[in-house]
Amino acid sequence: MQINSNYANLQESYLFLTIAKKVAAYTQAHPNHNIIRMGIGDVTQPLVPAVIEAMHKATDEMAHKETFHGYSPDQGYDFLREAIQDYYAKRGVSLKLSEIFIGDGAKSDIGNIVDIFSDDNCVLIPDPVYPVYVDTNVMAGRKVSYLNANEQNGFLGMPDESVKADIIYLCSPNNPTGAVYNKEQLKAWVDYALKNDAVILFDAAYESFIVGDELPHSIFEIEGAKRCAIEFCSFSKTAGFTGVRCGYTVIADELTCGDTKLNTLWARRQATKFNGVNYITQRAAAAVFSEEGQKQVKSVIEYYRANAKLMVDAFREMGVWFTGGENSPYIWHKVPDGMTSWEFFDYLLNEAEVVGTPGSGFGKNGEGFFRLTAFGTYEKTKEAMERLKKLLK
Ligand SMILES: Cc1ncc(COP(=O)(O)O)c(C=O)c1O
Structure with a gap:
């Protein structure tokens, strides 16, 4: 061994x-x-009460043969993915259901996404950073370089044409710095990624803390991002699900490497190594999007x-x-x-x-x-x- x-x-x-x-x-x-x-x-x-109520109701459903649920569909139940689809649509982002993957939180998906990329990629990670990005790449033996975030750039590192990067991690609003990219700044990253055939792994775990529509909640609000970005989101901070565990990842069909859709690779990876989020939790997550x-x-x-x-x-x-x-x-x-x-x-x-x-x-x-x-x-x-x-x- x-x-x-x-x-x-x-x-x-x-x-x-x-x-x-x-x-x-x-x-x-x-x-x-x-x-x-x-x-x-x-x-x-x-x-919140709407979530608790949905959990109770779903638990009762599990108690009866007629309404019991076993394995969930690989990518999550339609009722939750439709709610997420509507949420994005409100911000002008149109997604297909097949582009939305329900998972057990952003940490798992951010950690597991590296499975679909070759170990030969050069990875660019901001410093300071949420440690999961670095450790999951070190585990795979990938070369990591760092994007300097500091007082001079307001802790929002920007692309540098002289730096080679295939996989770029961005987190906005950021943990630990709380800094948020505006649309022009994210556009610069999208342009860099498209020009350099790179992929942006965009961590939007704190998007619900953004006030108003001026700052982007999703990288897909930026033109061209569907061709170069994967977005990770979570119910943890949005709805207090840190102990419940639910999140979602969005990979548009337009994101390809040669003829291969990254969406297809991730769907395959999840179908092979992940057996879905439980029904009760997905009902609870869907309740987050109800009016109440x-x-x-x-x-x-x-x-x-x-x-x-x-x-x-x-x-x-x-x-x-x-x-x-x-x-x-x-x-x-x-x-x-x-x-x-x-x-x-x-x-x-x-x-x-x-x-x-x-x-x-x-x-x-x-x-x-x-x-x-x-x-x-x-x-x-x-x-x-x-x-x-x-x-x-
Ligand atoms: C930037 C960032 N991404 C992802 C996560 C993990 O979120 P989840 O609870 O959905 O796994 C955290 C948790 O603190 C975080 O700070």
């Missing part, structure tokens, strides 16, 4: 483990103190957005450089001069009893930056911002 030796090239991920250890040690030393956690990107608000469901999930997003606004206002008042917050649940801010991200982590924990995530954990360009999330309660976010203002103003 031989193991996949590429696993030895993975960087150990100490980030959240180290944070947990440091917070545990602090809590043990200060048992009755009120620590405010703004580090983890998980949601905290419960599923949309109202309810939007009001939860508004709740998180109100937290983000408290954070944006506080950082403006403090005069600290930051990105995100306005169309994203993340604030990515600069740490005080002379401190590393980890030094700031310790400083914030010890002096303000607030926990965040050191930017250096997301890549070398994250050094000197820090991520705070808006997924907590309004009261705690408010209190945390008061503490930060006392410390940093």
Whole structure:
């Protein structure tokens, strides 16, 4: 037997483990103190009533022979794919049902999509970044180069004709930086991909945090994107499904390599290695798109957005450089001069009893930056911002 030796090239991920250890040690030393956690990107608000109702109803259906459901269709039930199709149509994007794939969340699909590409491709990944993009390519032994996102470009890296890339990862609104590409910027990426025969893997997991129609929610709002992009989306942050697990991936028929449709390859890959998302969850996901469901999930997003606004206002008042917050649940801010991200982590924990995530954990360009999330309660976010203002103003 031989193991996949590429696993030895993975960087150990100490980030959240180290944070947990440091917070545990602090809590043990200060048992009755009120620590405010703004580090983890998980949601905290419960599923909305329309979703719960759909889950109950679907569960009852599973209890009767006449309405019981076994294996789901490979690409997901039509009722959910039609709801997604309508959702895109509202933004002027027309999709065929066969271009929509239901999966168990964006992480799995983003991780598994690499199966359909040769290991010889050059991969371009932004730094800082959601670590899954890097690790899944390192596991396959692919050559990765990095796209610098930094203060100068507002953490939105742009194409460079001198860099060869076959597979490009973009995430907008971005985790960890909260930065969002506008239509012109995405158009530049689409043009680059079309010119260079590259594919863009577009992670839209946070699209529902975008306000208004000015900024693109989907890369398919950009002319030509169907010929060069795959889009990944998720119910996790849109509707609190982090523990339920459901997402979707869109591959248009126009996306080809030679005569081969990537849609056909992904359909084959999924039919071979994946057995679908359960009926109850797909009913729950479809309920997100009902009139009531949309109202309810939007009001939860508004709740998180109100937290983000408290954070944006506080950082403006403090005069600290930051990105995100306005169309994203993340604030990515600069740490005080002379401190590393980890030094700031310790400083914030010890002096303000607030926990965040050191930017250096997301890549070398994250050094000197820090991520705070808006997924907590309004009261705690408010209190945390008061503490930060006392410390940093
Ligand atoms: C950028 C980004 N993409 C994808 C995911 C994973 O989403 P899911 O819960 O659908 O797997 C996350 C989760 O935090 C994320 O931050």
